[in-house]
Amino acid sequence: xEVSTLPISASHRGKLISSGYTSLSSxxxxxxSRLAQDLKISENEAVEILKVVSRRSGSEKIENGxxxxxxxxxxxxxxxxxxxxxxxxxxSCSDLDVILGGGIHCKEVTEIGGVPGIGKTQLGIQxxxxxxxxxxxxxxxxxxxxxxxxxxxxxxxxxQIAEACAQDMLEYDNLLRKDSQACRVIKQPKxxxxxxxxxxxxxxxxxxxxINYLEKFISEQKDVKVVIVDSITFHFxxxxxxxxxxxRLLGGMALKLMKLAKQFKLAVVLLNQVxxxxxxxxxxLTLALGDSxxxxxxxxxxxxxxxxxxxxxxxxxxxxxxxxxPYAVTGKxxxxxxxxxxxxxxx
Amino acid sequence: MANKLISEMGLPRSMANVFIARNxxxxxxxxxxxxxxxxxxxxxxxxxxxxxxxxxSEISCPPYQTALSLLEQRNQNEYLAGxxxxxxxxxxAALFGGIPFGxxxELVGPAGIGKTQFCLKxxxxxxxxxxxxxxxxxxxxxxVESKFSSKRMIEMGLSSFPxxxxxxxxxxxxxxxxxxLQPASLSEFTESLQHIKVSLLQHNVKLLIIDSMAALxxxxxxxxxxxxxxxxxxxxxxxxxxxxxxxxxxxxxxxRSQSRxxxxxxxxxxxxxxxxxxxxxxPSMGFCFNITSSGVSLLDDEGVEMMGPEANTIxxxxxxxxxxxx
Numbered sequence: 001x002e003v004s005t006l007p008i009s010a011s012h013r014g015k016l017i018s019s020g021y022t023s024l025s026s027x028x029x030x031x032x033s034r035l036a037q038d039l040k041i042s043e044n045e046a047v048e049i050l051k052v053v054s055r056r057s058g059s060e061k062i063e064n065g066x067x068x069x070x071x072x073x074x075x076x077x078x079x080x081x082x083x084x085x086x087x088x089x090x091x092s093c094s095d096l097d098v099i100l101g102g103g104i105h106c107k108e109v110t111e112i113g114g115v116p117g118i119g120k121t122q123l124g125i126q127x128x129x130x131x132x133x134x135x136x137x138x139x140x141x142x143x144x145x146x147x148x149x150x151x152x153x154x155x156x157x158x159x160q161i162a163e164a165c166a167q168d169m170l171e172y173d174n175l176l177r178k179d180s181q182a183c184r185v186i187k188q189p190k191x192x193x194x195x196x197x198x199x200x201x202x203x204x205x206x207x208x209x210x211i212n213y214l215e216k217f218i219s220e221q222k223d224v225k226v227v228i229v230d231s232i233t234f235h236f237x238x239x240x241x242x243x244x245x246x247x248r249l250l251g252g253m254a255l256k257l258m259k260l261a262k263q264f265k266l267a268v269v270l271l272n273q274v275x276x277x278x279x280x281x282x283x284x285l286t287l288a289l290g291d292s293x294x295x296x297x298x299x300x301x302x303x304x305x306x307x308x309x310x311x312x313x314x315x316x317x318x319x320x321x322x323x324x325x326p327y328a329v330t331g332k333x334x335x336x337x338x339x340x341x342x343x344x345x346x347x
Numbered sequence: 348m349a350n351k352l353i354s355e356m357g358l359p360r361s362m363a364n365v366f367i368a369r370n371x372x373x374x375x376x377x378x379x380x381x382x383x384x385x386x387x388x389x390x391x392x393x394x395x396x397x398x399x400x401x402x403x404s405e406i407s408c409p410p411y412q413t414a415l416s417l418l419e420q421r422n423q424n425e426y427l428a429g430x431x432x433x434x435x436x437x438x439x440a441a442l443f444g445g446i447p448f449g450x451x452x453e454l455v456g457p458a459g460i461g462k463t464q465f466c467l468k469x470x471x472x473x474x475x476x477x478x479x480x481x482x483x484x485x486x487x488x489x490x491v492e493s494k495f496s497s498k499r500m501i502e503m504g505l506s507s508f509p510x511x512x513x514x515x516x517x518x519x520x521x522x523x524x525x526x527x528l529q530p531a532s533l534s535e536f537t538e539s540l541q542h543i544k545v546s547l548l549q550h551n552v553k554l555l556i557i558d559s560m561a562a563l564x565x566x567x568x569x570x571x572x573x574x575x576x577x578x579x580x581x582x583x584x585x586x587x588x589x590x591x592x593x594x595x596x597x598x599x600x601x602x603r604s605q606s607r608x609x610x611x612x613x614x615x616x617x618x619x620x621x622x623x624x625x626x627x628x629x630p631s632m633g634f635c636f637n638i639t640s641s642g643v644s645l646l647d648d649e650g651v652e653m654m655g656p657e658a659n660t661i662x663x664x665x666x667x668x669x670x671x672x673x
Contacts, residue, residue, distance in 0.1 A: 007393030009386065052392070117625045128414075146414070151450060151590055154627040155418045156428070156443045193415035200409055202587065205375040212378070212404030217411075245379060252381050329630065 003027075008052055015039040016049070027053045083319075087140055089131050089226060089267055091123065092165075092334050095325035099314050100301075106140075106225060106267045109258055109296065111232075113272035113287040114303030119310060119329045120271045121152040123303075124228045126334045127269060128196050129161050131226040134187065137169055142225025142266070143195040145218075147210055149234040153198060162192035164332030197221070204235040208249065211256050218264050225266045227257070232270040233288045247292050254296030270297060309337055353377060356406045362399050365389050374407040421448075426482060431473060431554065431595045434507070435636075437648035438621065441629040446595045451586050453560075455600045460619060461638050462599045466556050467500045468642035469597060471507075473554035474524040479511055484553030486525045487543055489536070491562040495527050506641035533563050533577070540584055547592045554595055555588065561601035621645075 002024045003016050019038045021027055027035075027050065036046040088103030097103045104110050104127060114120050128146050133139025146153055166189050197217075201207045218224045232253075240246045261268045275288045287294065287302070294300075300316035306326075313324045326337035351374045353366045369388050371377050377400070380388065385396045421429045430444030439445045446452050446469065454462045470488055475481020488495060501522065504512045512518050526546075530536040546552055564578050589596040621643070622633040632650040636643050 007386070009390045009392050011390050012392075048392070052394075121627055151586065152627055153414075154447075155414055155421065157628045158414050159418060160628075190415055190418075193418060194413050196414035197411050198414050198417060199411045200590075202409070203375075205378050205407060206409050208378045209374065209404040209407040210409065212400060213408040216401065216405065248381065249379065331630070 006049075006052055006056060008049055012039070012041070012045070012049060015041065024053055024056065089127055089140060090133070090138075091327075092126055092130060092168075093325070093327040093336050095336055096312050096327050096334070099312070099320070099323040099325045100299075101317075101320050104226070104267045104269060105299070107261050107265050108298040109254070109261055109268040109270065110299040110301065111270045111272055111287070111297035112301045112303065113274055115274055115305070118303040118305065119327075119334065120303060121230055122157075122329050123334055124230045124269065124271055125153070125158050125161055127226055127267075128228055129158065129165050129192050129333070131267075132187075132192055132195050133165070133169070137172060140225045141223075143197065143221065143223050145197045145199070145214065145224055145227045147199045147201055147207070147227070147229045149201045149207060149229070149231055151200065152230055155193070158193060158196065159189060160331065161333040162189040165189075165192065167332075197224075201235070204240075204249065207235055208253065211253055211260075214260055215263075218260070218266070224264065226269060227260065227266060228269045228271070229257075230271045231273055233273050237273070237288060250289060250293055250296070254293070258296075258298075350375060351407055353403065356403060358399060358402055362391075362395065365391060366399075374403055377403050378407070425593065426477070429593065431469065431482060432480065433469065434472065435621075435634070435643065435645045435648075437632075437634050437645050437650045438623070440648070441623055441632050441650060442626065443628050446597065447628070448593045448595050449590050451582075451589050451596045451598060453598050453600055455602055455624070457602045461636070461643055463494045463558055464499075464638055465621075465643050466558050466597060466599060467496070468503055468507075469554065470525050470556060471500055471504055471521070471642075473595075474521040475508070475511070479508065482553040484524070484551045485546075486554045486556065487546065487552055488525055488527045489539070489543075489555075489557040490527050490529050491536070491557070491559055493529060494558065495529075497522060500525075502640060503642045506639075530563075536563055537581065540581065544588060547588060547594070552592075552594065554597070555585070557585070557596070557598040559599040559601060561599075618646075 003022050004013060006013065016022075016027075016039065021030075021035075021038075030050075032043055032046040032050055035041075035050065036043040039046065086106055088097070088101070088105050090097055090103040091100070112120055112123060124146065128144035131140050131142045131144050134141045166187055169187065199210050201210055214227065236246055236250060257268045257270070260266070273288045275286060287300075297316070298318060299314070302313045302315050304311055304313065309326050310328060311324050311326050314320060314322055328335050328337045353372060353374065353376075354363055356363075356374075358366075366372075366377065366389065371380075371385075371388070377385070382393065382396050382400060385391075385400070386393055389396065418428075425448060427444045429448040430439075430442065430446065431448070432439050432445035454465060456462050466488070470486045472480075473482045473484060473486045475483070477483040501512075501518060504518065504521070528539055528543075530539055543552075543555065547555075560578060560582075563581075585596055585598070588594075618635045619637065620633045621636050623629050623631055625631075630652055632652055634648075634650045635646040637646060638644075
C-alpha cells in the first residue's frame with residue numbers, strides 16, 4: 001500500500017485508507033475540496049497531503065545522478081572518479097599518513113580510540129589545525145569544528161601546534177618554493193585559531209542538539225572541512241540506565257554524522273575511549289559503547305603503546321590494508337617517531 | 348540546557364501545544380526520540396517534525412566560540428591567562444604558567460609523600476594579594492582527613508615570603524581568606540558542595556582544594572562495589588564548577604600498593620618525584636623534590652621527560668602524579 005509509506009501523520013493516513021485511497025494514483029486526480037469532504041478534514045490539510053503526494057510521485061520521474069534506471073543511484077565508475085579525487089587531511093606524521101592512504105579522508109567518518117594519555121586529543125587538535133593548511137601547500141584550506149564533551153581542549157596547546165604548523169609552512173617555502181614568490185601565503189598562528197569553532201557540550205542532550213544544528217551551521221559558514229568530536233562516548237557512559245535508548249540515540253547520531261560527511265564533503269573524526277571487556281577468560285581493552293557502535297564508523301584507528309612508543313593501528317577501512325605505524329607527540333604536535341624505531345608494519 | 352522548556356523556545360503555537368499535550372516538556376525529552384518516533388507520538392507529518400527538531404536543536408545547542416576568542420578572553424580577563432603559579436619554576440614552565448584554571452587537577456601519590464603539603468602551599472599562594480603574585484581571593488579547603496595545619500601553613504608563609512609575612516596583620520588577613528570544611532561523611536560532603544557552589548559566586552573564591560577524594564569514598568562501599576563510581580556524580584559536579592567559574596580545582600587521591608607489605612614501604616628510600624602524568628599541554632615530565640620548611644621545593648628545575656606508558660602511571664615508590672582532568 002503506497003499510502004502507508006507517505007510521511008504524513010498517522011491519523012491522516014488512517015483516514016485515507018478508510019476512505020478508500022490506498023494508492024498514489026488514486027490521489028493524483030482528486031481535488032483538495034473533494035479530499036477534504038471525504039476525509040472530513042479541513043481544506044488546508046487536504047492541500048498539504050496532496051503536496052506530499054505530488055512530491056513523492058514527481059520525484060520518481062526525475063533522473064537523479066546520471067541514471068535513468070534508478071533514482072538516486074550512481075555507477076561505480078563515477079564513484080571511482082570521486083574516490084580518486086578525494087582529498088585528505090594530513091596528520092603531520094608521514095608514517096601515519098601512509099597507512100591512512102594520505103591522511104584522514106573527507107566524506108568519511110573516522111573513529112580514533114585509545115587509552116587516556118595516548119594522544120587522542122592531541123591528534124584532534126592537530127587535525128583542526130592541519131585542515132586549514134592552504135591548498136598551495138597541499139592542504140584543504142578549510143575550517144574546523146571542535147565539539148568538546150570532556151573539556152579536554154586546551155587553547156594554549158592549540159596555539160603551540162598552530163605556531164609549529166606556520167613554522168613548517170615557512171620552512172617549506174624557503175626550501176622548495178624559492179622561485180614562486182607570488183604564491184606565498186603567510187599564515188599567522190592566531191589566524192589558525194580563528195577558524196576553529198569550539199562547542200563545549202555538557203550533556204548528551206546538548207550533544208544531540210549540536211549534531212542536529214551542524215547542518216544549518218555548516219551551510220551558513222561554508223568551508224568547514226572537518227568536524228571533530230572529543231569524545232563521542234563521554235556522555236553516554238556514565239549513568240545511562242536505559243541501554244535501548246542509548247543504542248537508539250547513538251545509532252541516530254552516527255547516521256546524522258555520516259550524512260553530514262557526505263553532504264558537505266567533510267571529514268568527521270570521532271574520538272573514543274577504551275574500556276575493558278572480559279572475553280575468553282581475560283580482560284581485554286576494547287572501544288567503548290559496545291559492538292553496535294562499532295558499525296557506525298567507516299574507518300577505525302586504535303592508538304596504543306608498544307613498549308615505550310606510541311603506535312597507531314588501522315583497524316577498519318573499506319579500501320586499505322590493516323597496518324601499524326609509530327608516531328610521537330612532541331612540543332610541535334603529532335610528528336614522526338624518532339628515526340631509530342621500527343617503521344610502518346603491514347599486518 | 349537539556350532542561351530547557353519547549354514552551355519557551357519560540358516554536359509555532361500549534362506545535363508547542365502538541366508537544367506539551369504528549370508530555371514532551373523539555374529539550375531532553377524531545378531530542379531523546381527519533382524523528383519517526385516523534386511523528387508517531389505527535390501525530391504530525393515528517394516535515395513539521397523535522398522543522399521542529401531543527402528549531403529545538405538550535406535553541407538547545409550551546410553557543411560556539413572561535414578558539415581565538417577563547418584565547419583572547421583568557422588573556423584579558425584572567426590572571427596569567429588562567430594559571431596559578433606554584434612557584435616551582437620547572438613545573439610552572441611545563442604547565443604554561445601554573446595550575447590551570449577551569450579544569451580539575453589531581454594529585455595522586457602514596458601516603459606521606461607530600462600531597463597535603465603541596466595543597467597547603469597552593470592555598471597560601473592563592474590567598475596572597477595580587478601585588479605579591481597571588482590570586483588575592485578566598486580559598487575553600489575541604490579537609491576530609493583532618494590534616495589541615497594552620498601552623499604549618501604559616502610556617503611555610505614565613506619561610507617563603509618573610510618580608511610579606513612579617514608585615515602587620517597580613518598573616519591574619521590571608522589566613523582569614525582560607526575557609527576549611529571538614530565533612531564527616533560523604534553525605535555531608537555532598538550537601539556542602541551545593542553551598543560551595545553558592546559561595547564561589549558570592550565570595551570571590553579563587554581556588555578549591557579537596558584533600559582527599561579517596562577518603563570520601565573509602566567508607567562507602569557496601570557488600571559489592573557498585574556499578575557506577577560512588578563519586579561519579581561528585582567528580583562531574585566539581586568539574587563543572589571548575590569550568591563554570593574558571594577556577595583551579597585541586598583534588599588529592601591515594602595510591603594503594605599492589606603488594607601486601609605496606610609497612611616496609613613506609614620510609615622512602617628512593618627520591619620523591621613529582622610527575623606530570625597526564626596533561627594536554629605538557630609532555631610527561633618528572634621533577635625530583637624535597638619537603639622543606641617552605642613547602643615543596645624542586646631539586647632541579649630541568650625535569651626529566653618520561654617516555655612510554657610508564658609516563659602515565661604513578662608508582663608506589665614516591666611519586667606524586669599531577670593529572671589535569673580535562
